[in-house]
Amino acid sequence: MLVFPNAKINIGLNIVEKRPDGFHNIESCFYPVGWSDALEITQAEQFSFHADGIAIPGNASDNLCIKAYEMLRSDYHLPPVKIHLLKTVPIGAGLGGGSADAAFAIKALNQLFNLNISVGEQEEYARRIGSDCAFFIRNKPMYCFGKGDEFDAIDINISGKWIALVNPGIHISTVEAYSGVVAKRSTGDLRTILSGPITGWKDHVRNDFEATLFQKYPLLADTKDKLYDLGAEYAAMSGSGSTLFGIFKEEQNVKQHFPDFRLWQGFLR
Numbered sequence: 001m002l003v004f005p006n007a008k009i010n011i012g013l014n015i016v017e018k019r020p021d022g023f024h025n026i027e028s029c030f031y032p033v034g035w036s037d038a039l040e041i042t043q044a045e046q047f048s049f050h051a052d053g054i055a056i057p058g059n060a061s062d063n064l065c066i067k068a069y070e071m072l073r074s075d076y077h078l079p080p081v082k083i084h085l086l087k088t089v090p091i092g093a094g095l096g097g098g099s100a101d102a103a104f105a106i107k108a109l110n111q112l113f114n115l116n117i118s119v120g121e122q123e124e125y126a127r128r129i130g131s132d133c134a135f136f137i138r139n140k141p142m143y144c145f146g147k148g149d150e151f152d153a154i155d156i157n158i159s160g161k162w163i164a165l166v167n168p169g170i171h172i173s174t175v176e177a178y179s180g181v182v183a184k185r186s187t188g189d190l191r192t193i194l195s196g197p198i199t200g201w202k203d204h205v206r207n208d209f210e211a212t213l214f215q216k217y218p219l220l221a222d223t224k225d226k227l228y229d230l231g232a233e234y235a236a237m238s239g240s241g242s243t244l245f246g247i248f249k250e251e252q253n254v255k256q257h258f259p260d261f262r263l264w265q266g267f268l269r
């Protein structure tokens with residue numbers, strides 16, 4: 001079975017409170033975008049994992065796809081599988097790439113072996129892997145709260161817009177990013193703001209990671225400014241960075257300004 005784990009962006013990210021378990025409660029709109037890895041899982045004589053494309057730091061045996069397989073295998077009789085991952089979504093980039101791979105592995109294994117795991121249960125498994133992971137089970141624009149793994153519907157419509165993603169090539173670990181922020185209660189309701197016109201977002205929809213990370217990596221602030229200069233109706237950093245995104249009314253010629261970018265219209269299911 002071949003699946004294409006896609007990235008997400010965070011449109012707004014309020015870090016509202018530090019939790020007793022060391023994590024943070026956040027409020028964010030998670031939005032799927034079309035930059036994707038490719039993940040193939042097939043039944044095999046013996047288990048194997050192979051990754052191509054962008055190098056993934058750490059041991060191959062710690063890959064989140066393997067974690068997803070082992071987790072399901074502890075509850076279900078799964079045969080050995082061959083897993084092949086083609087990695088193209090940047091790592092440490094605020095795009096949730098590793099989480100998407102794990103969530104899509106859960107969905108693929110469920111389908112491949114007719115495990116009949118409900119969507120809610122798949123989300124439960126995904127939560128055990130990471131805070132971002134559960135979102136990719138439904139993979140639809142959502143208002144996310146708690147650790148980022150609890151969901152509510154959101155009324156957001158940017159389906160006719162163009163989303164440009166710019167990855168400046170800086171690797172930012174999620175732990176590093178959270179360690180630099182001081183949580184604070186949000187002043188307005190993100191859902192209400194995002195349901196309004198995009199022209200009202202610039203001054204009210206913030207990403208709380210930006211202040212510290214923009215100071216540490218000025219290139220990130222410059223890139224965001226450039227997206228606005230190019231005519232973005234809204235621009236921000238996604239998640240814990242380092243990817244910036246701009247939402248444009250019309251397709252822009254961002255290519256000549258940024259060496260590495262992706263551009264989509266709307267979101268891909």
Ligand SMILES: C[C@](O)(CO)[C@H](O)COP(=O)(O)OP(=O)(O)OC[C@H]1O[C@@H](n2ccc(N)nc2=O)[C@H](O)[C@@H]1O
Nearest residue numbers: 022023024099130131132133147148174175178239240
């Ligand atoms: C920044 C975001 O990408 C926004 O969507 C996510 O909050 C990060 O989610 P993630 O990469 O799945 O993170 P996890 O693997 O669950 O956690 C990695 C580390 O990030 C910190 N962490 C993560 C999520 C959260 N709500 N609060 C945190 O403080 C914790 O130090 C944790 O040990």
Ligand SMILES: Nc1ncnc2c1ncn2[C@@H]1O[C@H](COP(=O)(O)OP(=O)(O)OP(=O)(O)O)[C@@H](O)[C@H]1O
Nearest residue numbers: 057058063064091092093094095096097098101174
């Ligand atoms: N399939 C995978 N893809 C990417 N990283 C993986 C994968 N499996 C395990 N990892 C580990 O996760 C680490 C990346 O985690 P991190 O949360 O910083 O980045 P990410 O998964 O790309 O998500 P984000 O976009 O939220 O930063 C890597 O350094 C790597 O060791």
